[in-house]
Amino acid sequence: MSTSELPDPPWIQARKPRSARGAPLSRDAIVEAALRVVDREGLEATSMRRVAEELGTAPSALYWHVRNKHQLLQLVLDRVVGEIELPPRDPENWQAQLKALAREMRRVLSSHGDIARVTIGAIPAGPNILVVVEWMHALLREAGLPDRTVALFGDLAGLYVGAYAFEESLGLASPTGEDLPPEEVLAMLGEYWASLPQDRFPHTLALGDLLFEGGPDERFEFGLDVLIRGLESLRAEAAS
Amino acid sequence: MSTSELPDPPWIQARKPRSARGAPLSRDAIVEAALRVVDREGLEATSMRRVAEELGTAPSALYWHVRNKHQLLQLVLDRVVGEIELPPRDPENWQAQLKALAREMRRVLSSHGDIARVTIGAIPAGPNILVVVEWMHALLREAGLPDRTVALFGDLAGLYVGAYAFEESLGLASPTGEDLPPEEVLAMLGEYWASLPQDRFPHTLALGDLLFEGGPDERFEFGLDVLIRGLESLRAEAAS
DNA sequence: TCTGATGTAGAACAGTGTTCATTGACGAAC
DNA sequence: GTTCGTCAATGAACACTGTTCTACATCAGA
Numbered sequence: 400m401s402t403s404e405l406p407d408p409p410w411i412q413a414r415k416p417r418s419a420r421g422a423p424l425s426r427d428a429i430v431e432a433a434l435r436v437v438d439r440e441g442l443e444a445t446s447m448r449r450v451a452e453e454l455g456t457a458p459s460a461l462y463w464h465v466r467n468k469h470q471l472l473q474l475v476l477d478r479v480v481g482e483i484e485l486p487p488r489d490p491e492n493w494q495a496q497l498k499a500l501a502r503e504m505r506r507v508l509s510s511h512g513d514i515a516r517v518t519i520g521a522i523p524a525g526p527n528i529l530v531v532v533e534w535m536h537a538l539l540r541e542a543g544l545p546d547r548t549v550a551l552f553g554d555l556a557g558l559y560v561g562a563y564a565f566e567e568s569l570g571l572a573s574p575t576g577e578d579l580p581p582e583e584v585l586a587m588l589g590e591y592w593a594s595l596p597q598d599r600f601p602h603t604l605a606l607g608d609l610l611f612e613g614g615p616d617e618r619f620e621f622g623l624d625v626l627i628r629g630l631e632s633l634r635a636e637a638a639s
Numbered sequence: 640m641s642t643s644e645l646p647d648p649p650w651i652q653a654r655k656p657r658s659a660r661g662a663p664l665s666r667d668a669i670v671e672a673a674l675r676v677v678d679r680e681g682l683e684a685t686s687m688r689r690v691a692e693e694l695g696t697a698p699s700a701l702y703w704h705v706r707n708k709h710q711l712l713q714l715v716l717d718r719v720v721g722e723i724e725l726p727p728r729d730p731e732n733w734q735a736q737l738k739a740l741a742r743e744m745r746r747v748l749s750s751h752g753d754i755a756r757v758t759i760g761a762i763p764a765g766p767n768i769l770v771v772v773e774w775m776h777a778l779l780r781e782a783g784l785p786d787r788t789v790a791l792f793g794d795l796a797g798l799y800v801g802a803y804a805f806e807e808s809l810g811l812a813s814p815t816g817e818d819l820p821p822e823e824v825l826a827m828l829g830e831y832w833a834s835l836p837q838d839r840f841p842h843t844l845a846l847g848d849l850l851f852e853g854g855p856d857e858r859f860e861f862g863l864d865v866l867i868r869g870l871e872s873l874r875a876e877a878a879s
Numbered sequence: 880t881c882t883g884a885t886g887t888a889g890a891a892c893a894g895t896g897t898t899c900a901t902t903g904a905c906g907a908a909c
Numbered sequence: 910g911t912t913c914g915t916c917a918a919t920g921a922a923c924a925c926t927g928t929t930c931t932a933c934a935t936c937a938g939a
Contacts, residue, residue, distance in 0.1 A: 405839075408831045410815045414885085424886080446926060457888045459929080464886095468927065469816025519759065519802060520809040522824075524831065529840065536842040550849040551861040558862075562759060562802035569760040575650045576709025584762075591648045591764065599645075600769065602776040609790040621791040622798070628872035629865030654916085664917080686895060699898080700918050708896065 405526035411474075414464065424456060426464045430474045434511065437475060442513035447471075476517045477525025482507045485534045493542035494627050500535060501560050501623055508564040515568055518561030532557075544630075545637050552630055559622060567615050585611070645766035651714075654704065664696060666704045670714045674751065677715060682753035687711075716757045717765025722747045725774045733782035734867050740775060741800055741863055748804040755808055758801030772797075784870075785877050792870055799862060807855050825851070 407413055413426055432453040436445045447468055451458040465471045483503055489496060508515040523532060532553060539549040573579040573587075588611075597604060613621075647653055653666060672693040676685045687708055691698040705711045723743055729736060748755040763772060772793060779789040813819040814827075828851075837844060853861075 405836075406834050408814065408827075409834075410813070410827050410831075447928085448926080458927085459889075460887050462928075467816045470814075473814060520806045522814055522828065524814050524828065529835070529843065533840045533843045536846060540842050540845070546846055546849055550846050551853060551858060552865070553850075554858060555862045555865060558802050558806065559799070562798050566760045566798065573650070576707045587648075587650050588762065588764065591646075591650075594646050594649075595769070596645075600773045602780050603769065603773045605780070606776060606786055606790050609786055610793075613787075613791060618791060618794060622795045625792070625795060625866060625869030625873065627869070629867070629869035632868035632872060633865065687897085688895080697919050698896085699920075702897070703917060 405529070407526070408524055411470070412466070424454065424460060424464060426474070428454065429461055429464055429471065430478050433471055433475050434478060434514075437512050437514055439512075442472075442516055445472075472517045473521060473525065476514060476521070477527045479507060479511050479514055480504075480525065480531060481527035483527075483531055485531065488534070488538050488541065490538060490541035490543075493538055494631065496538055497535070497556075497627060497630075498623050500531075500538075501556065502619075504531070504560045505564050505567075505619060508560070509567060513565070513568045515561055515564035518557070519565055523557060542634075543638070544634055548630070548633055548637070556626065559626060563619055563622065567619075645769070647766070648764055651710075652706070664694065664700060664704060666714070668694065669701055669704055669711065670718050673711055673715050674718060674754075677752050677754055682712075682756055685712075712757045713761060713765060716754060716761070717767045719747060719751050719754055720744075720765065720771060721767035723767075723771055725771065728774070728778050728781065730778060730781035730783075733778055734871065736778055737775070737796075737867060737870075738863050740771075740778075741796065742859075744771070744800045745804050745807075745859060748800070749807060753805070753808045755801055755804035758797070759805055763797060782874075783878070784874055788870070788873055788877070796866065799866060803859055803862065807859075 429450065433445060433450045436449055436453055440449070447458045447461055450471075451461055461471070465474070483500075486496070486499070508518070523529070535553055535556070536549055539552065540546070544552075570581065573584050579587075592604070595604060603610075669690065673685060673690045676689055676693055680689070687698045687701055690711075691701055701711070705714070723740075726736070726739070748758070763769070775793055775796070776789055779792065780786065784792075810821065813824050819827075832844070835844060843850075
């Protein structure tokens with residue numbers, strides 16, 4: 400929700416529009432169109448031709464406003480991150496607030512199809528992303544964590560939420576790469592599981608349904624819990 | 640190193656060779672060739688045509704032995720995971736052994752280019768992958784962790800190592816998508832950092848160089864430390 | 880009015896995963 | 910020894926992809 404008036408990163412190099420109402424196309428309109436395509440048809444279907452079609456123009460017209468597809472997707476990601484709502488900080492409750500931020504990030508990412516895939520391996524450098532990063536850094540520093548820990552943990556938390564949301568967006572992708580209904584994938588997995596020799600995989604077989612039954616929410620919360628407990632352990636050790 | 644004689648997953652459906660020495664091509668030869676291409680030129684350059692060229696055959700010939708590119712990459716990944724060396728288990732030292740396993744996984748993945756990208760969002764279902772998973776499940780169960788925790792943590796650890804190795808393989812990818820020398824990317828980032836308004840990003844700016852200076856090893860070890868501390872906290876709570 | 884920058888359009892390039900009909904090679908049965 | 914059917918490889922083709930290049934409008938300022 401921010402549309403914050405921040406300086407663009409130098410590598411964006413937005414072209415100055417000729418006049419306020421002059422150009423039929425704009426970088427923002429392209430980003431918005433690309434996001435619509437991502438929402439409806441997923442990242443894989445989001446080609447430059449498809450985005451241009453959504454806008455009723457030629458694919459080459461996009462390249463006047465955007466350097467390449469990679470940059471366009473980065474812009475879309477930053478636009479999506481802008482939807483994240485940040486509550487007022489309360490350092491006394493830093494653990495609960497950190498969890499709430501992670502949940503909000505996951506919610507926003509998951510509400511836009513595969514877009515989380517873009518986060519993996521991207522330097523978090525868009526204006527909106529920086530706002531979220533600053534909020535988190537502030538919370539952890541105000542909570543009394545050492546600077547080095549804050550810097551490293553920010554990275555780690557971003558990696559976790561991004562990777563998790565991405566994995567989640569794939570759903571139950573068939574191991575063969577075809578589009579199979581999830582129940583058939585589960586059936587195949589079950590068949591394979593049953594075929595495993597008991598003497599070589601006793602522990603994995605003993606875990607049995609526990610490996611499959613945890614829903615995505617439960618798995619996400621577990622990871623969050625582990626991360627926060629680990630961080631708290633570091634904090635306690637540093638404070639002693 | 641395993642070449643374990645395990646049943647193939649049902650979705651592999653390997654074709655039975657006509658005779659032992661008959662076919663000039665084989666699934667294993669294709670996987671090996673694909674791995675060579677990944678090692679030398681990276682995942683993005685690994686096309687079916689490139690793999691076929693490596694073998695001196697036509698691209699369409701591959702499709703007799705492999706269902707599609709997705710499956711081929713899964714096979715390559717499993718082949719790579721087979722290189723992981725597993726020491727004898729010592730549940731007394733489960734924390735150190737768990738860390739050692741994670742380091743070994745990262746080492747093997749990172750020694751094969753981008754291959755870690757394939758791990759993200761893939762159901763860990765190859766034979767060699769299952770051997771590693773079983774080892775880990777065994778270690779944690781023998782260490783006395785509750786089954787539910789073992790199942791969930793296995794997922795989490797795989798997600799972390801895979802995502803980290805993937806991010807690492809990208810190196811310092813330019814935010815624009817072009818191939819820029821890393822120092823130039825760093826220069827751009829520094830320029831952007833310097834342009835940020837002090838009043839809106841005080842904490843992120845205060846962290847300063849701490850955000851950049853941690854090498855990949857240090858960052859990986861930090862994440863590992865957080866995960867293990869979190870797990871230990873769960874174990875202590877469950878044991879009380 | 881002329882000039883130059885700002886945009887858009889269309890064609891083209893080199894490449895992608897995958898399918899399909901065709902052709903060859905070989906083991907087994909007659 | 911010949912036929913037959915399966916196994917395997919081929920080459921062409923399809924429908925795409927990201928990107929670039931040239932050409933062509935459109936409009937602001939001198």
